[in-house]
Amino acid sequence: MGQRAKRTTTVTVDLGDLKAPWQAWCQNNGITPSHALRKAVRQAMDRRAIQVPAPRSRVTSKRERATARIELNLTTSELAALKKMAGYEGYVPTKWLVAMVRAKLTGQPQVGQAELESLARSNQQLLALGRNLNQIAKVLNTAPQNRAAFRVEVITELSRVIQAHTKKVSDVLRGTVERWHLQ
Known part of the structure; x- marks a missing residue:
C-alpha cells in the first residue's frame, strides 16, 4: 500500500478545556x-x-455644478420608503439620494435643512458663549486680584475648544451647501 500524501491545508489547534464543549456544540x-x-x-x-x-474621494474647494444624470429603478415599496425617509430627514428624494452618495464617496457628513438650521443656531450660541468667556478672561487679566476666584487658563482653554468646534461646524455647513469637485 502507498503512503498518503501529507495534507498542507490542515491546522492543529490545542483546545484544552474547550475541546469537549466544542465537540458537543x-x-x-x-x-x-x-x-x-x-x-x-x-x-x-x-x-x-x-x-x-x-x-474616499478627496473634496476640493473648486465648485462643480451637478449636471451628470443617472437613472435608478426602484420597486414601488422602495420608492415609498425612500420618500418617507427623505421627508423625515428634511429632504426631497433626489437630494436625499445625492446626500447619501456624497456621504459614502467622501466620508463627510451630509445634513438636511433642519440640521443646517440647528447647526447654525448652535454655532451662534457657542460664538456668543465664546465672546462672553473672552470678556471674562480680559476682566481677570486686568484685575489680578480677582484671579483667585477663577482659573483663567480653564476659561481660555474652554474658549479655544468652542472656537475649534464652531470652525468644524462651519466647515460642515459650508461643505453641505457648496457643490464639490471630487478628485
Whole structure:
C-alpha cells in the first residue's frame, strides 16, 4: 500500500478545556468540528473585510455644478420608503439620494435643512458663549486680584475648544451647501 500524501491545508489547534464543549456544540448543531471551524474563520475574515475603510474621494474647494444624470429603478415599496425617509430627514428624494452618495464617496457628513438650521443656531450660541468667556478672561487679566476666584487658563482653554468646534461646524455647513469637485 502507498503512503498518503501529507495534507498542507490542515491546522492543529490545542483546545484544552474547550475541546469537549466544542465537540458537543458541533454535534448539537449537526456539523463537523472542521466545517464549523472553517465557517467561523470565514465569518471572522468577512467581518474584517467589512471593517477595512472604503477608499474616499478627496473634496476640493473648486465648485462643480451637478449636471451628470443617472437613472435608478426602484420597486414601488422602495420608492415609498425612500420618500418617507427623505421627508423625515428634511429632504426631497433626489437630494436625499445625492446626500447619501456624497456621504459614502467622501466620508463627510451630509445634513438636511433642519440640521443646517440647528447647526447654525448652535454655532451662534457657542460664538456668543465664546465672546462672553473672552470678556471674562480680559476682566481677570486686568484685575489680578480677582484671579483667585477663577482659573483663567480653564476659561481660555474652554474658549479655544468652542472656537475649534464652531470652525468644524462651519466647515460642515459650508461643505453641505457648496457643490464639490471630487478628485
